[in-house]
Amino acid sequence: MRAGRTTIAAAATIAVFAFAAPLARAAHSSAATAHESSVAPGRVLVAARPGVDPRSLAASATGRAPRVVPGRPDLVVVETTPGDEAATAARLRGRPGVAWAAPDGIAHIAAVPSDPYFAVQWNLRDRSVAGSADWAPIWGTGITGAGVTVAVVDTGVTPNPELLHVLPGYNFVGNNTNTSDPNGHGTHIAGTIAQATDNAVGVAGVASGASILPVRALDSAGAGTYDTIIAGIEYAVAHGAKVINLSFGGDNDGGLCDELARATSAGVTVVVAAGNSNGAVAYPAACPAAIGVSATTLTGAPASYSNHGPQIALAAPGGDNTVDLNGDGHPDGILQYTFSNGVGGYYFLSGTSMASPHVAGAAALLLQSAPGITPAQVRAVLMATATDLGTPGPDDRYGAGLLDIAKAVTTAASENLPSVPPATTSSTGAPGVTRLAGASRYATAAAVSQAGWSNGSTIVYLASGTAFPDALATGALAGREPGPLLLTAPCSLPGETAAELSRLRPLTVTIVGGAAAVCDTVAGQVGQITGATVQQLAGADRYATSVALSRAGWVTADTVYLAGGTAFPDGLAGGALASHGAGPLLLTAPCALPGAVRDELVRLRTTHVEVLGGTGAVCDAVVQAAASATGAIVTRVAGTDRYGTAASAAAAGWPSSTTYVYVASGLTFPDGLSSGPLAGLTGAPLLLVPTCSLPATVAAALQQLHPLHVEVVGGTAAVCDAVLSRLAAASAATA
Incomplete structure (x- = not known):
């Protein structure tokens, strides 16, 4: 992620972490590889220490009236001369009362689109499909994520017949309550999490009983400034979300890690796409409080576009719209209902943007299975039950392994929950x-x-x-x-x-x-x-x-x-x-x-x-x-x-x-x-x-x-x- 005004991108790239295609065909989005500006021109974020008024602090330092970030009375955006963001932040960091200061960043979405029906949703099958999330075995058990609110902080969510439980949300781009999705990215992600299932229409979702809280923090191109994203996360926490999905990324922290730590401390599990540049893990997936998710393909192999590094917690299906390895006549992307150019339908998308909502949906299932489970325990269960692939043990491509929803739900339902994050004590065959x-x-x-x-x-x-x-x-x-x-x-x-x-x-x-x-x-x-x-x-x-x-x-x-x-x-x-x-x-x-x-x-x-x-x-x-x-x-x-x-x-x-x-x-x-x-x-x-x-x-x-x-x-x-x-x-x- 970028430090200054960072744009969030879907998992297709730093700008967008997804690649899209309709049900009939798939197209690799050029936006997936574009590297866009990481700093919002002329904007700096300033956080005040406890007991200090950030508005008077910033005003006295810059001579300009700052704007408070919604939901964060300790955080303001101050204006500066474009190009001087880093210097202004450095100068502010040296002033008494300043907790931190950084150029306002921009993050971008991370996904890839394509089209309908459960028969082609290889990602939700059981492990007879090597790269699946092993969701099918838990269908019919009554574990659907009911009673759990999952916030999708993204480009918005457009209501449609395949999303049954969409709550009123907020649009921080337009500062209004219209959370419709002009991009299609956020709607696709919401579908993976909670698409209506077993309704004889279209496709299935991981946690069809969960409620979606739409929070629009990204513009129609899939980009958003860090201050808007932080406001969106604060809104989600304040309005009852127990899981937050973030399918975008930027070049650096810029206050995002602090915000994710605040959310986690409030009892919210935060799931984040790793990014699609086949490089270092983007922010906020690189933040310690994040459950960073990399992407895999139908075969279970790491997706070629997926970012990688030690911050990866686990992997999940992200797909690949450029191939049809199972020969079903469709691209091997992730299929959900969304909109493209205003046209609703079933589209295949691929990218880490598509991988993270599988994990977010799984988290909702765990929260229904074990009410009161903490974010650390959600992480622990997901990682402990993941299928170890690649190099034995945790690695930079898969983290703990490939998401196994059936095993995770079974573990959570057993009430034998870990009290700390996944730790291992094993003899490994060496006596003593x-x-x-x-x-x-x-x-x-x-x-x-x-x-x-x-x-x-x-x-x-x-x-x-x-x-x-x-x-x-x-x-x-x-x-x-x-x-x-x-x-x-x-x-x-x-x-x-x-x-x-x-x-x-x-x-x-x-x-x-x-x-x-x-x-x-x-x-x-x-x-x-x-x-x-x-x-x-x-x-x-x-x-x-x-x-x-x-x-x-x-x-x-x-x-x-x-x-x-x-x-x-x-x-x-x-x-x-x-x-x-x-x-x-x-x-x-x-x-x-x-x-x-x-x-x-x-x-x-x-x-x-x-x-x-x-x-x-x-x-x-x-x-x-x-x-x-x-x-x-x-x-x-x-x-x-x-x-x-x-x-x-x-x-x-x-x-x-x-x-x-x-x-x-x-x-x-x-x-x-x-x-x-x-x-x-x-x-x-x-x-x-x-x-x-x-x-x-x-x-x-x-x-x-x-x-x-x-x-x-x-x-x-x-x-x-x-x-x-x-x-x-x-x-x-x-x-």
């Missing part, structure tokens, strides 16, 4: 070795939290999941004042994290890092979800933040641990060692001891400093400075590389056997960050490994430690399955 993982870094952190704090926690730590420095020293404090470390996007709280915070019921949530790492918006969301006291521990930089953490936990400390603050590996293992040794972990520049850190060493009256890492990480000048400032004995815990240093830390803290050992990737930081507090809770070391090999130093450490249980934290993309059997063999051996 299990894997603890989620579909994303945020879900993995939630899974780690559940493993260690199954009955909740009075204290929770929250840090950025996109940058490591602030959180690196948290493991030591979490060992002294136990609580899990959850991760968040900088300016929006992921659905997985929100769900886990709700489950934990904390009294205090400590956000680690300043506003540049975790925005004030997140603090507000955390407070709303938990009702807890929300505090922030931060310093002027990463080194001062580590000092703040130390001051929060220690008056004095006999032993202090010191690690480089410009790289993460030594600090990950050092955090577990520091927790075990009951001392704080401070960070240092590679060859200069920061003044704030020197002063903290003196304040703590430490007698022993353990430096993590070799001279390439922390040079001898820092060792000498620490010794000179404190008079303490300074020793170095190091190996020949990051894996050897982690092994040396384990040997230093655990000279004999231990019950547990945690293992995380040494190449990426998120899983290791969330592992630290759990390692501290169980009194265990943390070892690091490459993606698909076991270093000799790590194998030797496992032989020495001889653990009963080895817990690998992170999915197969972080630590592949081949490593697990090697870990098991090394743990079983004796040194």
Whole structure:
């Protein structure tokens, strides 16, 4: 998605995420590949911090009267000179009282059209059709989405005999109540969700009993500005929608992620098309709170146009209007009733715009099957029951796999619902070795939290999941004042994290890092979800933040641990060692001891400093400075590389056997960050490994430690399955 005034496009492209064709023929839309302007000329979105009037704030900063975004009293649109949007936003971000500012973006629809009848709706058949959503087995069970309102925020929805439950909505393009669809995109999407079924006419829909709330936020060309889209989402939440479908995309966040987090926190499941440019996932599908949906074809293969990336939650049928692989005489697009050039009929469309409403309809079925199910549980059920295709485990093309509606409904109806987002703990055939993982870094952190704090926690730590420095020293404090470390996007709280915070019921949530790492918006969301006291521990930089953490936990400390603050590996293992040794972990520049850190060493009256890492990480000048400032004995815990240093830390803290050992990737930081507090809770070391090999130093450490249980934290993309059997063999051996 684009940052400024971003146009939303149907899943055919960033401009439109769909491709259309009538029942008799299919035509590939050129709009599917067009790349349109991503910024609304001369417009900037400005969000105010709590208690600040955004109108006076923006007016004083720009000298122009702003316009409040409907439904968002904290958000305004201000006018600026066309071409100066980015500069104006940057200038506004530096003013007190501003939570965030960004050029108003434009998003575009994402679909492809074609024509009628259930016989050609391969996408709703059972799994005898490889690429279907497996809807047919639940027809006749009475599960139709009845009582659930699904908002279609799109080009509008035109009433027709095939849509029986359309509620009054609103048109934010024309600022009136006429929600008719001049494009046909929104009507087609509404049909996939809730087309009248078993009425001896036309085609079927996934959740025919659901009510459609039409919200027009896109113009006749399928484009819409971010402020209009945000207003539309707010309207949908305020008017009772429990599911929102967004089949469009833009180039960047521009406030969309914040809006989706607000909707999810209000109990609304938000399903978003990934986009049709065969590139990175568009916004808002890339937002943590979104259920991002990629597209597949009749054979179950990834659609050639579908965007892909780690933000994909699962895949669903999007079709391909350019082929007829089943030989039924029709294109392999998605068939629903809609309008083209004012003519109503059954049209085939293809694109991620067509994939997401399958998932939105499935969400409605789950909400009928299990009233009260949360957005995080809807996500968890959909992902846990998806058919794993492509590379084993979650991948960038399919996410968790291809939507399986029948399995999802059966799981929801069983009332055996997950309490957190999809996390997996499995032996994978390696005795004594299990894997603890989620579909994303945020879900993995939630899974780690559940493993260690199954009955909740009075204290929770929250840090950025996109940058490591602030959180690196948290493991030591979490060992002294136990609580899990959850991760968040900088300016929006992921659905997985929100769900886990709700489950934990904390009294205090400590956000680690300043506003540049975790925005004030997140603090507000955390407070709303938990009702807890929300505090922030931060310093002027990463080194001062580590000092703040130390001051929060220690008056004095006999032993202090010191690690480089410009790289993460030594600090990950050092955090577990520091927790075990009951001392704080401070960070240092590679060859200069920061003044704030020197002063903290003196304040703590430490007698022993353990430096993590070799001279390439922390040079001898820092060792000498620490010794000179404190008079303490300074020793170095190091190996020949990051894996050897982690092994040396384990040997230093655990000279004999231990019950547990945690293992995380040494190449990426998120899983290791969330592992630290759990390692501290169980009194265990943390070892690091490459993606698909076991270093000799790590194998030797496992032989020495001889653990009963080895817990690998992170999915197969972080630590592949081949490593697990090697870990098991090394743990079983004796040194």
